[in-house]
Amino acid sequence: MTDKIASKPSMDELIRPHLLDVKTYEPIDPPELLAKRAGIPEDRVIKLNGNENPFGSSPKALEAVAKAPLHVYPDPLQRNMRAALSAYTGLGDEYLIAGAGSDELIDLLFRLFISPGDAVIDSDPTFGMYGFCARVAGADTLLVPRRADFDIDVEAIAQAAARPGAKIIFVSSPNNPTGNAVSEDQVRALLDTGLVVVVDEAYFEFSRLTVAGLVPEYENLVALRTMSKWAGLAGLRVGYGMMSPRLVNHVIDIKQPYNVNIAAEGALIASLEDSDALLRRVQAIVDERERMFRLLDSIPGVTPWPSYGNFILCSFEPGMAASVYDGLAARGIFVRRFSAPRLADSFRITVGAPHETDAVIAAMRELVAVHS
């Protein structure tokens, strides 16, 4: 008996070895915690760290959520959502699949293509979810540095793609957090490697740049989008992918059957029906982005990077970014810093409402002046 107990495995032996000390995703904290940290009421927090939508959700989406029949499971084949997405994207429903945020679709692509020891290609710096999912999947990430202007290095990616075990190339376009986009020619060159090319168009509505038109042409192309940013549904978790019908069917086969909940389904459909109004809000955010860019550009020591998204990356003179970030946080203004070494002197600011831009700019002017 004692022998048996002695031979019981420890928890560490049961957990998969590559997950024992996995480096997790660096998430953003919720507003109530930010408020507590700054010692201010929650309604005074200026939250510009999550690329969320300052206008909130469509009233029609809110109505759909309120009316959603929560006691009923959603349709596993997502027929109504896919029909609505078809009308919005111009692609047939067979090319479309929805996920609980585009994050879930990224994870499903790992499940579909990646075995431990396989590799994915990432253009650094970029969105942290690809690397995080790779770590969880036990995959290697081949990090290809972006060029000085943050453009992707197509030749270096093609070289990495020739490495044994390489399966997926991830490209965020516009890239979070640098704001630049890739061209169709660059994407075609990546597709010619034969690997799966995932173009993450989370910020499509702010850029109007897309490779959706190439999806019927290339079986190895996956384009991802989200309702989190332009439609203000980040908290509900709903996004979608555009890919060959063959890949859609594989994703359907492996996804959780009820992956997108019924409230999110209703909100997605209502938001697409209200897309004209939502796109007017997007235009207001784009106009505000340009105003914020000019204001940032006028602060000595600050270099804003042109952006196609709803955010702007700012680079600072060496040593300045951390103290400006801390100074903003102490004033209840939260922006996003990153652990990537190349972004040590930078942070990203989400484009919010005009009064939020004014507040962040005024605070940055003061904080930068203290430094010089």
Ligand SMILES: Cc1ncc(COP(=O)(O)O)c(C=O)c1O
């Ligand atoms: C490039 C990129 N892709 C995907 C996502 C995640 O979107 P979702 O909220 O749909 O999971 C984000 C969110 O910040 C993003 O920046």
